[in-house]
Amino acid sequence: MTGQINILDDSARLILHRTPRDDIKKGITVMDTGEGVRLVDKEGNGYLDMEAGITRPVHIGYGRQEVARAAYDQMCKLHYVTPCGFANEPAMNLADLLAEITPEAINRFTFEGSGSEAVDSAMKLAKHYHYFNGNKACYKVISRKGAYHGVNGYGVRALGTVMPMRQIMEPVAPGAVFVESPYCYRCAYGLVYPDCDLKCAKDIERTIEFEDPELISAFIGEPIMQGFGACAPPKEYWPIVREICSKYDILLIIDEVICGFGRTGKMFGVEHFEIQPDLMTMAKGITSGYMPLGAVGCTDKVMAPVENFFHLHTYGNHPVSCAAGLKNIEILQNENLVQNSREMGNYFLDGLKSLEHHPIVGEVRGTGLWLGLDFTSDKKIRAPFPLQRMNNIITRAKQLGVLFKTMGFALEFAPPLIITKKDIDEALEVLERCISEEEKEMSI
Ligand SMILES: Cc1ncc(COP(=O)(O)O)c(C=O)c1O
Incomplete structure (x- = not known):
């Protein structure tokens, strides 16, 4: 077989991720x-x-020297500064650019090292919103069976069925609630669209009532779902979910880690459904992988009550990653x-x-x-x-x-x-x- 170098010998020190x-x-x-x-x-x-x-x-694509140069220039100028109490220009500029290209009400941004960290931070921000609004109890997050939202603590509890990634880490942080996914080819209810009357979306309200709306901080989902292989829901799905979340003041986190930055033929996947998220998570295409970077965007409404985001990653708002992100998005747009x-x-x-x-x-x-x-x-x-x-x-x-x-x-x-x-x-x-x-x- 070609292209195979056996590294499983005494010199193999590298641990691979998720490789049998x-x-x-x-x-x-x-x-x-x-x-x-x-x-x-x-x-x-x-x-x-x-x-x-x-x-x-x-x-x-691979081998884009413009991005390498932008990262190099930023490294020479200022390679690092803490995100706590200090700002840096590439991070501020990237926040401004994202405010222009994300859905209208998404105005505030923070940067992390990966999509998993972005998901965790989005869930934490949602909790902060409720906490500072006086609802200190709500700890539950609704996700969907079959979903994938990364490997960090909060993200793991939103992992729908990826076996045994979640199960091996259990017990995970309490508060994970799962609803059915809009996977029409193999509908969990055995129904057929449109006669199904969007049961997978409408049933979410019953789950919320059962779990107690007072205890639920957020609903997280990808606009188009990876779990079953690039699976777009019927067009009515997200507007129904949006309405239910608004009714109960549950924040809607749209996970754009894969869909974002043009993957689905629009800048963001959520644009296919014309709904307004409360929070958005981004990563991957934000730098095309040239530097590690994840981002959380949210509305002014989410940040308004938050007196202090009690959170700190050493590499948050990283200037070099943000400089790479800026150049990458410039290329996406120019080309x-x-x-x-x-x-x-x-x-x-x-x-x-x-x-x-x-x-x-x-x-x-x-x-x-x-x-x-x-x-x-x-x-x-x-x-x-x-x-x-x-x-x-x-x-x-x-x-x-x-x-x-x-x-x-x-x-x-x-x-x-x-x-x-x-x-x-x-x-x-x-x-x-x-x-x-x-x-x-x-x-x-
Ligand atoms: C939808 C979604 N959310 C979150 C993540 C986690 O991102 P990362 O692997 O950068 O931590 C992924 C990774 O594939 C993802 O697809």
């Missing part, structure tokens, strides 16, 4: 360089990266990458739809350059597809030089936003070949 020991034994690919939408490993094998770095941050995400996303979706005749392809969906292909071993009953078979498909694709990723029972696609039709054609060709090979293997 069996995979490590088979050999781990060491990536070496990146340019545009392509990566090259230590053995010189090239890959078309259809996952923007697998965790999907690389919106502007019209949000528009490219929309156009290339439509092209890619059409290509994926042409694969729907395959017996194991259940549903194809996508918004901008975030797409999913849900597999099934029986189309009629939408039966789950064996995970091992999906792994076969991505392993084979990697051998053929294309990187894909699984999510739930789906393959997920989230390439850099600079991708071209030619790259997409190449990915589709490899994908179809891998699907056909797997079907042959299954004798269908």
Whole structure:
């Protein structure tokens, strides 16, 4: 097998994240360089990266020296200052820029080191809002089954089903409440849209009444959900959730860690649903992964009662990360990458739809350059597809030089936003070949 360097020997000191020991034994690919939408490993094998770095941050592509220069210049000028009692210009400028491009009422920002920290901070800010408004009791947060919101303390309690990431850390901070997700292809209630009357959204109110609205500080959700593979809810879903949250003064946290910065063909995923969040979390595409950075945005209403945000990360509001973020967003805007995400996303979706005749392809969906292909071993009953078979498909694709990723029972696609039709054609060709090979293997 190409591109495999076995690091599981006496010299292997690096601990990988979320990588089964069996995979490590088979050999781990060491990536070496990146340019545009392509990566090259230590053995010189090239890959078309259809996952923007697998965790999907690389919106502007690899090898952008402008960002490196912006970070270098800021390091030389002022590489660090505490976020407690002091400000710095890149962080202030990035806050101003975000205020311009996020939904109208999101006006106040703080910066963290990652999406997980942003999620934790957003939940803490929500708690501060209620606390300073005199409601010291509310400690519960509503999340959705199947959701992913990071790996830090508060974020872990919002992890819907990612097994066993949450379970292994239990007991987590108390107050996690879960409702059903809008995963229409395999509806938890066995209903079909639109006859379902949006039960998954409307039932949230019953959960709130049951849990006691006085004890609930926030509802968190991604506008388009990763858990089942780039899954957009019906258009009525978020307006219903927004209305319920407002009715009970529960703050709505929209997690834009993946959707933000053009991934879904609009600057932010929430723009597809025309609702106003109370808080927003961002990361990944904010710097395209050039520097670690997460952000929380909130409305004036949320900050108004907060006399002091009792929170402090040494690397909060980091000047170098914020300088990289500013340059990255400038590139996104100057090169019209949000528009490219929309156009290339439509092209890619059409290509994926042409694969729907395959017996194991259940549903194809996508918004901008975030797409999913849900597999099934029986189309009629939408039966789950064996995970091992999906792994076969991505392993084979990697051998053929294309990187894909699984999510739930789906393959997920989230390439850099600079991708071209030619790259997409190449990915589709490899994908179809891998699907056909797997079907042959299954004798269908
Ligand atoms: C929706 C969402 N929220 C939060 C996080 C956590 O971000 P990070 O991995 O930067 O800590 C992720 C990571 O994938 C995410 O997808």
